Amino acid sequence: MFRLLFLLVTLWSLSATSAQTVLQWWDYYTDGANNQAMQDLIARYEAAHPDVDIERTSIGFGDLKSRIIQAAATGTMPDIVIVDNPDHQAMAAQGALADLTDYIAAWEANDQYFDGPWSSTVYNGRNYGIPYGSNATALYYNEDVLTEAGIDVPETWDELRAAAQALTTDTRSGFCLSMINTEEGTFTYLPFLWGNGGDIPDIGGEANIEALTLLNTMMNEDDSVSRAALNWGQGEVNNQFMAGQCAMMINGPWQIPNLEAADLDFTWRVADWPNNGTPTSILGGENFAAGAGGDTDAAWQVISWVTAPENLLPTLQISGYIANRADVASNDVFQEDPVIATFADQVAVAKARAYGENYPQISEEIMNMVQSVMIGARTPEQAAEAAAATIMPLLP
């Protein structure tokens, strides 16, 4: 009798524990479209997999990096974590992420991804994640103001400088962009470097010097870029644009909800980045990764499911992100709306910030370089030379 009871209890407790796998999921989408997209995605996953329960924690972006350090130090990394693409390699180097190379080698979709986003998930030849969605920056402009001044949308640097000068008045800057000394500033500056055919490994070269010279001239000679830009984040740039203080700005699609909700009295449009020979933009967006020491098998199940085309597309539509795998990016939905289409085109030419595990330091040195020129502490040549000296040793 007792043995039967014991058997029953054991069977019952075994089935009870195997009924639910609980996975921890961390991301930094605390509000807005991305937050909704994640909630929807997780709900769909759980509906399709009743034996899995995903506990999602949404951590403020400013806090995520320190939380990951703490979690890695105490062995409490979540099973699934969504990381910003420029931080991915640094986190892999810290040992915070699980190595997914074997899973990916056996995955049939491992050749679908665009080079740019994919490169941010690779560290030391091993894979540490899969891209989720991408976006890029582009040139926003106040169509009314440009038409009134009879100016065409600039496509080259010369046209940009001329347009900015012509559009600057006492109450308005011709061109606004974020030049604050955080990642937002680097995020805004790099396409200038790339658009001139340059890159970080030759940061001491002419391409970079010319990019610095362009911005320096626009700010300090033409006065078409306000000095206050050295303290603006992308949000402040957008607020200036919406208040009519800027004729043109560099920003990303995350401003679209704000622009649409604001009920502005002018028409705004989006165009490709003005460049000096190389069409370019910069990749924003996040990647899926698995936390080191978590349930990597189960995490991979989740990650491969959420990135499958039929599951990914609805999520991208809610969040407003652009697909970065060929089989999803070809979908018409990314070309229907002219604004989204512009961003999708920009994503296609955008570069990722995949410069190794020291990228955070490199980014800081780049903004030091840019700001030192803007405040007149160094000439573009001096700044480029100093940057090369500090940045070259940091590259992989």
Place this chain on the structure above:
Amino acid sequence: MRFPRVLLSVFSVLLLMAFLFPIYWMAITAIKPQQAIFAFPPEFVPRNVDWTVFQRIFVSNPDIPRYFLNSAIVGVGTTLLTLLLAAPAAYGIAHLPIRGKGLIILVSLSSLMFPVVMLATPLFVIFSRLGLTDNYFGLILANTALALPFSLVVLRPFFLSLPIQLSEAARIDGCTVWGAFVRVMLPLASPGLVTAGIFTFLFGWNDLVFALTLTNTDAFRPVTAGLWTFIGVNNTDWNAVMAFSTLAMLPPLVLFLTAQRYVIAGLTAGAVKQ
């Protein structure tokens, strides 16, 4: 003073208005439409008011009442624990013949010598091993660790200003040392206790670093952590942040206004002792 007191009141109002202007700016920014935040000339009185921000806050954070409750619990808990530890210690340092007073003060001040964010990581490591993360007790202990030295240093002068003869007299009357402390000295030091208590409550209420480090779930998140919901990677919903802060400011404000009465009570008690 010869001239009418009311003039002083007027001057005081002007001073207050000047000092609190940034708070006024915060409150009106909350309800301005986004493009008006950077309007030029600056809008001192909002031309268009957008009340939807409050709806946004409550929709994004359905747990807001819970956040306020958590902040209140942490604030009150920190205040009680801190005063419980600091008042006797400050009295001891002020009046009792103890050796090593300097050492005690130094040890307690050490916790203040690091930026809070640096203490957070090691504390997180200990607390997670002790199972103190994601509960009120952990937050209260962490906040007390910072509020305690502050209260110690602040309360000591108050106890010093009370004449030692009073406690001696109570002792002679048959009180124990603790009895003299609780029945005679403590009530007389109440202006100091209220002041230290208010600041300690504010530390607990306002703490952001420990709240973010030591809590994971919404169930224990204080008000300050709710702010982070609106600060994103590329974009910050400033209206919501300002509106949230304006709401978060109200409970402590009520606290100050009511606490004023107890400060007065402390003063009259001081007069009676003469």
Place this chain on the structure above:
Amino acid sequence: MRETPHAGRAEVRPAQPSQRASKRRVTARWVHYSFVLPAALFLLVFIAYPVLFNLRMSFQDVRAANLLNGGAAWVGLDNYRTILANPVFQQAVRNTLLFTGGSVVFQLSLGLLLALFYNLTFPGSRVMRGLYLIAWTIPVIVVAAIFRWLFDGQVGVINYWLQNLSLIDDNVFWFSDPNVALGAIVFINIWLGIPFNMALLLAGLQGIPKEFYEAAEIDGASVPQRFAFITFPLLRPALFAVLLLGLIYTFKVFDVVWATTQGGPFNTTHLVATLAFRTIFGQFQFGTGAAMLNLLFVVLFAVSLLYLWTLRNEEVN
């Protein structure tokens, strides 16, 4: 001085038997320590680990890769040598000294003036003086954001007023111009510090009995004399407490600067604390970051020792 009616009675009582006296004294000693031990033990438990943790890390080459493995090499004073040779750190030290000096001087003087003012009696004084504390109910990131907008070079309220009052010709780019950026941050920090200074000094002032002032007035003392001979000496313990806490808090200030300029433009507003934060959480250089923090700790420790020395004079009570 004050009358203590009980003192007279004590002198009349007969002496206690010596046994009971010594027993009382022994118990009393233990009881005395029971006042301070709970606080001291609490702090020792919760603060010792973080302090020692940071201390140890500063002597190792701890980076992102070996924070977990514990395989960090012991490098002795190398981290300290590296940071002391770094010009950005040297500038951060200069900035920290300027920032702390400027902030504390003004916070203390303005706080004292306000405390003296609100010590007067007039209608509404009690309510109004409490309202200054509202500044402390707002998280610092929000305060920083508000002041960033008020100080904005293009559309800020402060430039608007300065222009209207003809005090300046062109807009001042407060946070983009290295010459004024630190000053603007000091202004914000002063604003943040005034409520605390005022409230504590006011509480201290109210502990001074009015009879002293009345007696002095009868004796013909002028207002400055009353301040010098009554207010200042009796306020000294509170004043020094406020000064010490102000110095300690301001020296390690991090969030005000971080939320306004992040140390920019071009590292011109970095303080030691912000530089340490960036080094640890931005660049994952834990060893050098810890070394910076420990230098901060040493300076503040010295300041605390100074404070303890001033306490000696107050022990004569």
